[in-house]
Amino acid sequence: MRTELFSDPQAGRLHVLGPVDQIPVGEGRAYGVAGEQVAVFRLRDGSLRAMSAVCPHKGGPIADGTIDRTVVVCPLHQHAFELETGCSTTGAGPLRSYPVFADESQNIIVRLP
Amino acid sequence: MTALASRSGRSTPGDTRRRLVVIGNGMAGARAVEEILARGGAVQHRITMFGDEPYGNYNRIMLSHVLSGEEDAGGIFLNSLDWYRENDITLHAGVRVDKIDRFAKLVFSDDGRATPYDVLIIATGSRSFMPPVEGLYTPGGRLLPGVFAFRTIDDTRGMVSYAQQDHRRRAVVIGGGLLGLEAARGLQSHGVDVDVVHSGGHLMNAQMGPDGGAVLRRSVEALGIRVHTSSRTTAILGGDRVRGVQLRDAPDIECDMVVVAAGIRPNVEVAVTSGLPVERAIVVDDHMRVPDEDEIYAVGECVQHRGEVYGLVAPLWEQAAVLADHVTGANPKATYLGSRTATKLKVAGVDVASMGLQAPERDTDEHVVFSEPSRGVFKSIVIRDSKIVGATLLGDSRKVAYLTQAFDRGLPLPEERVSLLFDLGGPGEEAGVAELDGDAQVCNCNGVSKQAITDTVRGGCTTLSGVMDATRAGKGCGSCKLLVRQVVEWAADGAVEEDPAAAYYVPGVPLEKAALMTAIREQGLRSVSAVFAALAPGGAEDAKSKMGLASLLKMMWAGEYIDERDARFVNDRVHANIQRDGTFSVVPQMKGGVTSPEQLRRIADVADKYNIPMVKLTGGQRIDLLGVPKEDLPRVWADLDMPSGYAYGKSFRTVKTCVGQEFCRFGTGDSTKLGIEIESRFQGIESPAKLKLAVSGCPRNCAESLVKDVGVVAVDGGRWEIYVGGAAGAHIRKGDLLATVDDPETVKLLAGRFMQYYRERANWLERTYSFVPRVGIEHLRAVIVDDAEGLAAQLDAAMQESVDAYVDPWAERNDPFTPGQFRTSLPLEVLPQVPVR
Ligand SMILES: Cc1cc2nc3c(=O)[nH]c(=O)nc-3n(C[C@H](O)[C@H](O)[C@H](O)COP(=O)(O)OP(=O)(O)OC[C@H]3O[C@@H](n4cnc5c(N)ncnc54)[C@H](O)[C@@H]3O)c2cc1C
Numbered sequence: 001m002r003t004e005l006f007s008d009p010q011a012g013r014l015h016v017l018g019p020v021d022q023i024p025v026g027e028g029r030a031y032g033v034a035g036e037q038v039a040v041f042r043l044r045d046g047s048l049r050a051m052s053a054v055c056p057h058k059g060g061p062i063a064d065g066t067i068d069r070t071v072v073v074c075p076l077h078q079h080a081f082e083l084e085t086g087c088s089t090t091g092a093g094p095l096r097s098y099p100v101f102a103d104e105s106q107n108i109i110v111r112l113p
Numbered sequence: 114m115t116a117l118a119s120r121s122g123r124s125t126p127g128d129t130r131r132r133l134v135v136i137g138n139g140m141a142g143a144r145a146v147e148e149i150l151a152r153g154g155a156v157q158h159r160i161t162m163f164g165d166e167p168y169g170n171y172n173r174i175m176l177s178h179v180l181s182g183e184e185d186a187g188g189i190f191l192n193s194l195d196w197y198r199e200n201d202i203t204l205h206a207g208v209r210v211d212k213i214d215r216f217a218k219l220v221f222s223d224d225g226r227a228t229p230y231d232v233l234i235i236a237t238g239s240r241s242f243m244p245p246v247e248g249l250y251t252p253g254g255r256l257l258p259g260v261f262a263f264r265t266i267d268d269t270r271g272m273v274s275y276a277q278q279d280h281r282r283r284a285v286v287i288g289g290g291l292l293g294l295e296a297a298r299g300l301q302s303h304g305v306d307v308d309v310v311h312s313g314g315h316l317m318n319a320q321m322g323p324d325g326g327a328v329l330r331r332s333v334e335a336l337g338i339r340v341h342t343s344s345r346t347t348a349i350l351g352g353d354r355v356r357g358v359q360l361r362d363a364p365d366i367e368c369d370m371v372v373v374a375a376g377i378r379p380n381v382e383v384a385v386t387s388g389l390p391v392e393r394a395i396v397v398d399d400h401m402r403v404p405d406e407d408e409i410y411a412v413g414e415c416v417q418h419r420g421e422v423y424g425l426v427a428p429l430w431e432q433a434a435v436l437a438d439h440v441t442g443a444n445p446k447a448t449y450l451g452s453r454t455a456t457k458l459k460v461a462g463v464d465v466a467s468m469g470l471q472a473p474e475r476d477t478d479e480h481v482v483f484s485e486p487s488r489g490v491f492k493s494i495v496i497r498d499s500k501i502v503g504a505t506l507l508g509d510s511r512k513v514a515y516l517t518q519a520f521d522r523g524l525p526l527p528e529e530r531v532s533l534l535f536d537l538g539g540p541g542e543e544a545g546v547a548e549l550d551g552d553a554q555v556c557n558c559n560g561v562s563k564q565a566i567t568d569t570v571r572g573g574c575t576t577l578s579g580v581m582d583a584t585r586a587g588k589g590c591g592s593c594k595l596l597v598r599q600v601v602e603w604a605a606d607g608a609v610e611e612d613p614a615a616a617y618y619v620p621g622v623p624l625e626k627a628a629l630m631t632a633i634r635e636q637g638l639r640s641v642s643a644v645f646a647a648l649a650p651g652g653a654e655d656a657k658s659k660m661g662l663a664s665l666l667k668m669m670w671a672g673e674y675i676d677e678r679d680a681r682f683v684n685d686r687v688h689a690n691i692q693r694d695g696t697f698s699v700v701p702q703m704k705g706g707v708t709s710p711e712q713l714r715r716i717a718d719v720a721d722k723y724n725i726p727m728v729k730l731t732g733g734q735r736i737d738l739l740g741v742p743k744e745d746l747p748r749v750w751a752d753l754d755m756p757s758g759y760a761y762g763k764s765f766r767t768v769k770t771c772v773g774q775e776f777c778r779f780g781t782g783d784s785t786k787l788g789i790e791i792e793s794r795f796q797g798i799e800s801p802a803k804l805k806l807a808v809s810g811c812p813r814n815c816a817e818s819l820v821k822d823v824g825v826v827a828v829d830g831g832r833w834e835i836y837v838g839g840a841a842g843a844h845i846r847k848g849d850l851l852a853t854v855d856d857p858e859t860v861k862l863l864a865g866r867f868m869q870y871y872r873e874r875a876n877w878l879e880r881t882y883s884f885v886p887r888v889g890i891e892h893l894r895a896v897i898v899d900d901a902e903g904l905a906a907q908l909d910a911a912m913q914e915s916v917d918a919y920v921d922p923w924a925e926r927n928d929p930f931t932p933g934q935f936r937t938s939l940p941l942e943v944l945p946q947v948p949v950r
């Protein structure tokens with residue numbers, strides 16, 4: 001999936017969000033990317049996840065949520081969303097998820113459609 | 114009325130479905146619609162519902178629990194407004210139907226609308242009966258202020274807020290039936306004294322005979338409720354508001370409020386005005402149809418079927434199913450033949466169940482009775498042709514489930530009748546459960562059958578709470594929980610998984626608090642990630658467990674705790690309380706609610722400088738700056754130059770005080786000084802849930818010490834009373850007196866020891882108002898005051914360690930703990946845009 005990202009530039013545009021260590025381990029930060037609001041999380045195993053930053057429930061700040069390996073929990077009313085797919089496990093609408101990774105120089109790269 | 118027939122809101126011109134209109138959006142009306150939908154009725158029908166109450170359908174039964182404060186009014190809704198929308202039902206909530214035109218097939222409502230129907234369901238329920246008592250109404254025709262019926266959410270909310278006003282001391286409940294006793298008990302929980310005035314010769318005379326009634330009276334009086342039987346209320350005294358009641362043959366009773374629970378009357382006005390057959394209620398046949406009206410049905414408490422009018426929910430589930438079978442054509446042979454009813458009193462501390470006949474009626478009826486008034490136990494069973502036809506059971510609920518089912522299903526009885534009353538190795542509960550038919554109703558509130566539970570268990574759900582979630586069984590009044598458990602056990606063939614999860618401290622680590630703490634200590638786990646790695650299944654983190662673990666570890670390790678910020682909730686990451694729009698509120702510390710011109714000036718300057726949208730005084734005697742964006746927090750704190758008031762955490766929050774003896778002419782103790790000392794000592798310590806404290810300088814209690822987690826009151830002779838476990842939020846509870854002590858130092862010592870005990874023993878998010886009654890005030894007194902378990906020294910030391918580890922979190926303003934700690938997460942406008950690669 002990640003190699004595909006490079007080999008198929010048509011599938012979306014890549015954006016560099018800066019160094020990975022702007023995000024503390026286990027937390028998320030919000031970025032404005034091409035007019036979209038994107039929350040990027042750095043899991044405790046070092047991998048990254050990216051999704052839309054605004055909770056579909058009532059606009060809560062997703063980047064302020066609490067995460068584990070599989071879900072992020074919105075701080076406002078505790079709806080949970082799968083980090084991989086954006087689907088809610090608690091019956092809220094879905095978040096969009098975006099492909100994201102760190103490149104060789106430890107910069108965050110996210111792909112938006 | 115000239116209104117044109119208005120088409121139901123969302124109909125489209127090509128919609129050829131039949132128009133189904135339901136009058137009454139209560140338990141029967143909504144249930145009938147659910148049954149119709151379950152039979153695919155939405156394909157044939159476009160549904161419109163009218164409800165006089167401005168809400169979706171709720172569980173009326175639970176109003177007793179709402180009154181007693183065990184349940185929140187918001188928590189009892191059965192059908193949310195979304196449910197109506199999702200099922201494409203047009204709901205006119207808060208709209209009353211006045212009349213039906215059976216010939217033009219129109220329903221006229223009080224908003225001027227005329228709605229056409231093809232099929233009509235009347236489910237108007239009943240209302241409280243208001244006996245002819247002088248002074249009940251104002252000259253304007255409204256109930257006298259302070260008089261309440263007990264039927265709707267609005268009635269219940271009205272009662273709660275009226276009872277909670279300061280000077281309300283005494284209430285009279287008119288009616289000593291099921292509802293009256295539940296009202297009486299509920300009112301007591303708001304701190305008012307209650308008298309029950311009952312015109313019958315004994316309590317609950319509709320359900321039981323005089324012998325049972327006498328035993329019941331003793332149990333009710335033991336709860337502190339005064340009972341007046343054979344007493345008729347002749348007038349309500351007052352004029353502008355309730356000040357008392359006048360009784361026929363007894364002295365007047367002074368009181369501040371009156372609750373009328375003297376029976377119910379079916380709502381039949383619409384049917385009468387519209388020319389439908391009404392006797393005691395709206396007459397229906399075995400198909401739930403109004404005779405001679407092909408397209409008009411009625412269901413619930415407003416109907417009379419074969420001469421019976423019911424006042425309970427169980428019959429209405431059966432009626433709704435039959436009605437739906439006919440409306441949809443799913444089963445044209447379905448018939449309703451009447452219901453056998455059993456009732457229970459939902460008052461904690463008094464177990465009462467009753468069903469069928471009170472006493473033998475025929476010479477050949479058998480009557481088995483056992484009475485032990487001193488223990489409040491009374492059991493009476495009436496048997497006809499070897500079947501139970503009636504039973505009254507007080508003070509011992511062990512055989513209730515079995516007997517209820519034996520009564521409902523006409524089960525064969527053991528020869529040795531005494532085993533009906535006691536477990537003597539006769540057919541135990543399980544035998545009873547095994548013999549039940551699949552369609553036997555287990556949960557009456559939510560209409561769940563034994564089959565539905567069995568299917569859920571066979572489908573792989575083998576914990577009690579899992580089955581309760583999946584079927585809603587046991588989630589109404591709760592009185593059938595025991596039976597639900599038995600059915601689950603029977604269906605799982607003994608392989609019931611105890612639902613241990615309920616007892617876990619946090620969901621992601623399968624240990625109760627005590628065991629968890631032992632494991633943490635033994636393995637030296639000092640961070641949240643270490644706890645997951647060592648103790649969680651598969652070492653998996655769990656987002657919903659992090660905050661609870663962080664709090665526990667900080668309490669246990671104090672200065673040695675390894676603080677991983679991702680384990681914190683956002684409030685604790687940025688030391689402020691997140692608001693609905695993603696901004697934060699800032700509450701600086703103001704010890705004991707005492708401030709200075711200098712502080713006030715700084716607060717005012719900050720509010721100006723940062724355009725704070727709202728500055729608000731809090732209930733805890735502090736000043737709240739609301740609407741601060743995350744990125745402004747460090748600068749706001751710097752300009753304030755005051756420590757954090759911890760208004761965001763699960764932690765020690767504030768100490769409210771009154772002005773105390775220095776200025777107050779009533780003051781007997783220096784409450785402000787003690788309040789400030791307590792706050793200085795315990796500031797910021799984390800706890801399972803928030804802790805709000807108060808110190809009052811005299812028994813007038815201006816700081817509301819009786820409803821705080823820890824409340825201190827100065828009393829005569831320079832002594833101090835310490836109350837614990839009080840609350841006055843969503844839940845109201847008067848604190849229990851822990852101790853009366855001689856000096857402020859002992860207050861601080863015992864308050865600290867109590868809080869430490871609570872920190873170590875309470876479940877995550879368990880407030881002291883649950884914790885204190887759970888462990889019991891006597892036990893707390895023994896441990897904390899008398900040191901009966903030898904824990905005092907250890908508790909004091911642990912608390913001291915936490916006190917020593919305090920640092921003002923707002924000091925992080927100059928030195929963020931993590932990168933981007935205060936960066937905005939709501940990138941609504943001002944995010945730096947990044948270039949495209
Ligand atoms: C406090 C309390 C505790 C109870 N506890 C129990 C218990 O433990 N066990 C038990 O079995 N039963 C209990 N009951 C009784 C149970 O709640 C009723 O049997 C049940 O609610 C009856 O349902 P229903 O739909 O017939 O009437 P309701 O639930 O009263 O619904 C009728 C609805 O129709 C509306 N309405 C009436 N007329 C019109 C009109 N003209 N136009 C539009 N709308 C109209 C009313 O506003 C109401 O919302 C209790 C009742 C109360 C009040």
Ligand code: FES
Binds near residue numbers: 074075076078
């Ligand atoms: S806004 Fe996210 S859960 Fe409500």
